[in-house]
Amino acid sequence: MASIKDIAKQAGVSISTVSYALNGSEKVTKETAARILAIAKELNYVPHAAARLLKTKKSNLIGIFLTDFSGNFYGDLLQGVKDYLHLRGYDLLVCSGSQSRRLIAERMIDGAIILDETFSTEELLQYTNNGHKAVVLDRELNHSHINQVLLDNKAGATLAMEYLIEQGHDKIYTVTGPEGSYDANQRLRAVHQVIARIPQVEFHEISGDFSKAAGEAAAKRIANEYTRPVAVFCLNDEMAIGLYRYIRIHSDLIIGEHIHLIGFDNIELAQFIQPRLATINYSMHKWGALASEQLLKMLSGESVEPERIYVSLIKGETIKALN
Template sequence: MVSIKDIAKQAGVSISTVSYALNGSDKVTRDTAARILRIADELNYVPHAAARLLKKRQSHLIGIFLTDFSGNFYGDLLQGVKEYLSGKGYDLLVCSGAQSRRLIPERMIDGAIVLDETFSDKELLQYAEQGYKAVVLDRELIHPNLNQVLLDNKAGATLAMEYLLESGHDKIYAITGPKGSYDANQRLHAVRQAARRAPFAEVIELPGNFTREAGEEAAKRIAEQYDRPAAVFCLNDEMAIGAYRYFRSHAQLTLGEQIHLIGFDNIELAQFAQPRLATIDYSMRKWGSLASEQLLRMLAGEPVEPERIYVSLIRGESVKRLPIAP
């Protein structure tokens, strides 16, 4: 690999002169700088990224850390992040896994957006103590170098439960999410609160992990023990799609009549289900954009406040209303 030492030798100048020329310094004449740049180009010189970052202390790269890339969830979120950052002269790195977190202390990125349940609070707080800035989308942490942009999970789950209860259901299945997921735990907490307010309703929790396979498995169990019309609240749309697929393909149960299904996230695939899948909607693109805006404001030393993303209910179509339980 060509170094500035090689350029200096061929140009007949000092290493410091080459460094000044490559960095656009006015400490060298235009003619000398032009000659050095021409030689660098002829030698196919590529600047060492890590060394450049250590000197400038800025990469114009933002890292977003995700648990994984499965399902249809992340597309609009990442698009919202990318669009905002691109408009401000920043590029985006999408990261997953413990090794990728080295980008933070190595200063290969200027800041981080975190939606990764495997990224521990302790590690995030340690980085924050060292001066690194991040916006978290999946937890609540108090530190001057951390801010949070969260979904209003409790409001969304409450809307879903009230919708099912007002439709007359006295038997509701809740398909839970991963135990370590902040979003899943917040939604489940709201489900339990709604259940306590409606003692006439039987609320049954079945395990899930936010995958379609988990939705199918839960639907199979529900079909096997079916004794009367029931509602199924899947704590995300991926599981709702899995449950929908099982009920349509395997179970002798009619969606919208014997089974009333609702999800959370309003992913694109859920919008094509017939009958229309009820779900909790919010703008993933806005979520990503707002997180990016908050992070760049933090990097600029501007004050920020925690934010929540508004959610709303999308009702399902062709749902037969049941008599309201006494």
């Protein structure tokens, strides 16, 4: 692999002159810079990232840290992050797992966006106490180097529950999410608050983990217990789709008649379920873009405030009210 030294030798200039040319410095004439860049291209020169970081203190890379990449959830979110960063000269690294967090400590990325329940708050605070900047999408923290862009989970879960109750249901199941998930816990808290106001509703809670398999397991239990029309609030669309699939294949029950179902997230696949899956909608693309905007503002020294992504209800197309 060619080095700056190789370029300098072929160009007949000093190493410092090559460095100035490669970094666009005005200390080198346009003619000399053009000749050096042509030689660098000819030699397939690739800048050494660590050396460049030492010099510029900037990588123009942003890392987003996710628990995993499963399901249909992340696509629009990542696209929103990527689109915003690209317009401002940054690239995106998508990271998962504890080893990838070294990128923060080693300053290989300029800032971090966190949507990873396995990324402990204690570890995150260690980084930010050392000057690293982060935007969190999955927790509430008060720190000068951390800002938060959160979903309005409480409003969304309240809309979902009230929608089902308005159909006249007096028996409601909720399929929960992963125990460590901030979003799942916020949604479940709102569910409990609604139920506490309407004690005549028979309420059942089924453990889930945001996967289609969890939805299928919940559907099996609901089908076995079925005696009258029921409503089900799955705390995300993945589980709702798993539940729908099981009921359609393995039972005589009909979604929209025997079981009224609502999810959360309005993922693309939910739009193709028939009857149309009722769900809580928000812009994942906007969520990603806003998180990126906040992080870049922090990196440039601008002041920022916590932001919230608002939600709305999408009703199922064929749901039949009981009353």
